[in-house]
Each structure stands twice: as structure tokens, then as C-alpha cells.
Amino acid sequence: MSSPTRSITVLYFAAAFTAVGTDQETIALPGPVATSESESGIEGFPLCSLPDLLCARHPDAKLEKVLKGSRWSVNEEMVTEEEESTVRLKGGEVVAVICPVSGG
């Protein structure tokens, strides 16, 4: 039985964009996907594990320092610092690296 691959879109801006050299990429989320529809089977990939995944994809990019100082948005909503450790990605989300802003 084939299981579907969950993937997310990651958007890069500013220092993150300069570090990786692209403004977006599709990332396959690791981990098994349950074939049943019960909630307990689909735990989701923790957002707080995403930095390691992205740094492994871009090992020469000096991305780690940028991500340490950045926040995140998921589907155009900012993730608060308190939420960062509890947000889980199920696939299909648009996740953006939000470096310290400098508008105005």
C-alpha cells in the first residue's frame, strides 16, 4: 500500500532568501502517514524540527544563525513564541521564515 507524501511550501525572505538563494521550495515532511482517518494516526511534523530539516538541505548556507533569530508564519498567520513548540505540520501548509522585520 503506498502512503502519500506530505509536503509543505517554505517561503524565504530577506536574510533567509540570501542564505539559501531561493525564495521558495517544496519540502517533503519525513515520518509516516497513517492510512486511517483517525486523528491519533496523523501526529504531524513539529514546526520546531523544521530548522534542522532546512539546514540539512542547505548545509553551506549559514542558515542556522538566520533561523535561530527568526520567527515563523503558517498559512499567513504568525506563530507566537509560545506556540512554536506545539505547532505541527500535516502537509499542504505554506510556512514562511520571518526574519526580524525592517519596513518603514
Added chain:
Amino acid sequence: SASHSDRLETGNGECVLSYEPLDTQNIIKSVGDDAAGAIAVFIGTTRNSFQGKTVVHLEYQAYSSLAIKTMATILESANTLVGRSEHSVQGTVPALIKCKLHHRLGVVPVGEPSIVIAVSSPHRRESFQACEFILEEVKAKAQIWKREYYEGGNEDAQWKENI
């Protein structure tokens, strides 16, 4: 691209992200109203120096779909903020008449506007207060970034962080 021009209307105003030069006079004119006794305006322009280095231009990008929502929320918060002033009377005259917030994206040469905020109100205190509040909130929260380019080449160009 996630950094694109965008526009969002609010209850009594409008937020705009644009790659075109900002038409400051038109933006100011657009908040005019016969009921206004005051129009407060802030124009942010590219400065030619930073810590002794010569700046040749700034370049802005935005996560536009999120930034425009943040900008609209800021305009709504400005209304709530000044709505508590001593001039506002519940259910009669609003404290602010119109608020416009325009931010330019892409390259902004020295001397040109990157942000224009125009606010009209019956009395001066509210438009001064709202105008400054909107600017500081944009600097703190809007998902917009600027890169500063210096004389002597692009290699040293720095993404800035508003502290």
C-alpha cells in the same frame, strides 16, 4: 512571487504595497474631507548614510499577503487607540476620518519616499497620535524587509533589522 503589489481597504482607509514610486500629493489629497480640521502626514525617505557609510539605495521586499493584513490590523488598532481620546464621543463624530498607509517595494533611491502615512481627523491631536502609532507599528510588525546598499559594491549590502 510572494513579494508583490497589493491593496486592502479598511473601514475608513486603505493599505497599499506598490512597486511604483509613491504619489505623496495624491495620497494626502485622498484623506481630505470637509469634516477634517487636521491632516497629519509622515513620509519616510531613503537616507544617504548609515554609520558613516554612504548609502546608494534601499531595496524592499514583503511577504505581501501577510504584510497587507498586518497593515490593515494596524490601521484598525489606530482607530481604537485614538477613539479613546477626550474628543471622541460614542456614536457621533469619529476620532479619525481617513487613514492611508502606502509602502513602496523594490529599489527606493536616496531621497525618495518608501512609506507614506496620511491621517485626517476633526481635531489635530488624534491625527498626530494615529500617524506616529501607525509608523511605529509598521516598523515593529509589518512583514517587510529592507536591504541597504552602500557605495563601493553590492557585496556588502545588509538586510536591516528594526530593533
